Amino acid sequence: MALLSSKQLLLIGMTLGLLNTVCAVSFEVKDEKNTTCIKAELSANFSVQFEQSDKNMSIAMIVLPEDAKVGNLSTCGNTTTDPLLVIVFGAGHELGINFSSNSSTYMVKTLVVTFNLSDSTVFPNSSSKGQVSYSTNSVDIQAPLNTTYRCMSIQRVMLKNVNITFSNVRLEAYLHSSNFSKEENVCSADIPTTAAPKTTQATTPSPTTAPLPNPTPKTYNVTNANGTCLLAKMGLQLNITFTPPSENKTESLLLNIQPNKTTATGSCGSQDASLVLSDGSVTTLTFMFMLNNTLKKFFLSGVTVDTIVNAAEKKFHAENNSLSYLRASFGKSYTCKAEQTLLVSSDFSVNAFDLQIQPFGVHDGQFSAVEECQLDEDNMLIPIIVGAALAGLVLIVLIAYLIGRKRSHAGYQTI
Structure with missing residues (x-):
């Protein structure tokens, strides 16, 4: 059985991050009074290592779809239960985000992903069936209470056999209204950094080599x-x-x-x-x-x-x-x-x-x-635009000529 290394899995997760073309999906958890307590907007990609029936390891790549929903297990919590957002998508797949707080800060306490290996579209020829779950409590997402957590940059969470790539994230737990708080806590990846000036002597690039002819296809x-x-x-x-x-x-x-x-x-x-x-x-x-x-x-x-x-x-x-x-x-x-x-x-x-x-x-x-x-599409547009502009110019000149000729004739009267 050929196993994939954690480095290979990470690289696939990074690739999925770059592939992320799906817009952020919005979720809300409400209590029995229909008051919003958790609000989230996020994009997520998953790379999942699984064993196929021939004992070889394969990778399933999943993008959180736009039709993902808030699951029934989601809760605002109470004195004994922490707030929980469960996102359900596909054929029995789930992403669970469990929150906790202290006197001043809320945070993601646990992250749990569940995949249905019986979904042959995502996990073709999987040697196992049914659901499998992975969890971690090492997630760097936290913010002061009454503050929105925001991170547009890519964040990666590595679990056993699973990599999750988040982006376009805005979320807040323990909400007191139906909207995000105006105050935001921005992740470090979103904060621009200024490179320190180099103290070493700068190298002087030598002239580049002369251009080569285009290579033969x-x-x-x-x-x-x-x-x-x-x-x-x-x-x-x-x-x-x-x-x-x-x-x-x-x-x-x-x-x-x-x-x-x-x-x-x-x-x-x-x-x-x-x-x-x-x-x-x-x-x-x-x-x-x-x-x-x-x-x-x-x-x-x-x-x-x-x-x-x-x-x-x-x-x-x-x-x-x-x-x-x-x-x-x-x-x-x-x-x-x-x-x-x-x-x-x-x-x-x-x-x-x-x-x-x-x-x-x-x-x-x-x-x-x-x-x-x-x-190639842009290169095709250029001659079309130029041709249209020239045709328009010719038409304008022709119209101006006809108008001018008509006015010159109007200056003569029959005796």
């Missing part, structure tokens, strides 16, 4: 037992910034991926796929893709590069597994003829040219219908 494919499962056509250029040994300056390197020297390998899963491009000796470039079953969207989630950057054979490595590029609908291919720059880290980016890619749902070894990138 090539079609790469990954196959499994069912045939071609991933297709990618693209020209790739690596943009690297590095500091040579014993030099107090940075250098830039542009490197084209040579199609005739590059081989493709990789893997395809139900929710993840990879494309590994290698020239066999110097450069290995890996693309990781993920599929969100809830949104029915795939995206580029990670990029890793290993190469050599100078004659001294200085090794360069960059990696980022928290990306959200090249997004398109499942069953379609993402295409972008315009040059795209995929920023991976502060010292590495990938320039992609004439790109078409489909990591999931490939049939008969052919690309499916395309979804164009925003850059």
Whole structure:
């Protein structure tokens, strides 16, 4: 049984955080007098590790849907019971937020998530059935009484086998009215920080290398037992910034991926796929893709590069597994003829040219219908706008000419 490490699970949780495109969902808990005691607005994503029937571990990715509701177990509490917000969603899934307070502060005391492993849509081929719950009391959410807690930034909570990514959070417990309090307690992640001035001598970047010609596109494919499962056509250029040994300056390197020297390998899963491009000796470039079953969207989630950057054979490595590029609908291919720059880290980016890619749902070894990138759509709009403007200008000149001609004739009278 291949287990996923906590680091891998965290990276998937981070990716889900970047994927969060769902608006915050609102919830209210009321007492028997119909008075609101808990009010919350939040977005949440879940990555859940579970065992499939073949004993392999898989990851379910769930986005808190807009139709999530307040569950019947929610309560305003009393002298012996703490306030509790239970959010129910999907086919038997729940998120429970239990509050407590002292004389001046309220806080999230316990966070509990429950998932229904019998939901085959979310947990396909799960070896277990029924509900499973995970909880933690290590949640950094608190605020003074009569104050709204606010955190628009991403917050992550790690539980055993589960990562939760919160964002767009506004909540308040022990409310005395139906609205949030005007006073807000803002989380530290939302407070801008000012970088301290550097005391070290700044390095002087050397001029960048001369621009290279655009790389030649090539079609790469990954196959499994069912045939071609991933297709990618693209020209790739690596943009690297590095500091040579014993030099107090940075250098830039542009490197084209040579199609005739590059081989493709990789893997395809139900929710993840990879494309590994290698020239066999110097450069290995890996693309990781993920599929969100809830949104029915795939995206580029990670990029890793290993190469050599100078004659001294200085090794360069960059990696980022928290990306959200090249997004398109499942069953379609993402295409972008315009040059795209995929920023991976502060010292590495990938320039992609004439790109078409489909990591999931490939049939008969052919690309499916395309979804164009925003850059291509904008490029198509420009000539349309210019043409419309020119047509409007010609029409204005023509109208002005006709009006002027009519007035000149009106100045002559018959004798």
